[in-house]
Amino acid sequence: MADLVMNLVKGKVRQYTALPGxxxxxxxVPLEATGLEADATLKDYDTLAALLAGSTNEQTTLGRKxxxxxxxENVDDTNDRVDVDMPDIVWAATAGNPVGxxxxxxxxxxxxxxxxxxxPLVKLDTPFTPDGTEVTISLNAAGFYRAA
Known part of the structure; x- marks a missing residue:
């Protein structure tokens, strides 16, 4: 599950992940470990441009997916929640600075x-050091986001 949900989209992530457009x-977007701002700061950014204008850097060697x-999405009426999932994230032959x-x-x-x-919707804490091998970020079995 998400380690952080941005303030702007709390309660709206499901709408965005439906890909309405x-x-x-x-x-x-992979973020470098060095310079990664605290969650209290990150959650206040409303655009990716604003977030990257701070001290947080994108790890550009890996590239965006x-x-x-x-x-x-799984609407769970029994537990009164919605879980959103997507395929695990894979980077082959990784290189560049450590990811936080x-x-x-x-x-x-x-x-x-x-x-x-x-x-920006959610941040997942997924630290790893690119070393030329494939890296797979396995999302939680229930998904990467839960609205309850």
């Missing part, structure tokens, strides 16, 4: 938007 997607399919976390963001326009248009 024509050219939208979820974007997974775009997710447009296999996003699922990844962001899952909503990009409303993958054909022409900018980081100022991308909305």
């Amino acid at each position: 024509t050219n939208d997607a979820l974007i997974v 775009t997710v447009t399919a296999s996003i699922t 976390a990844v962001l899952i963001c909503y990009d409303p326009d993958t054909t022409g938007g900018t980081d100022a248009d991308i909305v």
Whole structure:
């Protein structure tokens, strides 16, 4: 499950993960371990551009992952919650600086938007050091986000 849900999207993550737009997607952004700001600071950023303008750096060697399919939601009436999931995140032949976390963001326009248009949804604490091998971030069995 998410280690942090951004303030702007609390209660809206399910709406974004439904990918309601024509050219939208979820974007997974790796963040460097060095300079990673505290959750109390990160949760207040409303755009990816604003977040990256702080002391937090994107780990650009790995590159971003775009997710447009296999996003699922499970409405659990028994436990009064909704879980959202997507495929595990895989980077092959990793390189670059150590990663401290990844962001899952909503990009409303993958054909022409900018980081100022991308909305950070959740942060997953996933520290690893790229060493040339494949890295898989296995999401929680119930998903990466839960609204309860």
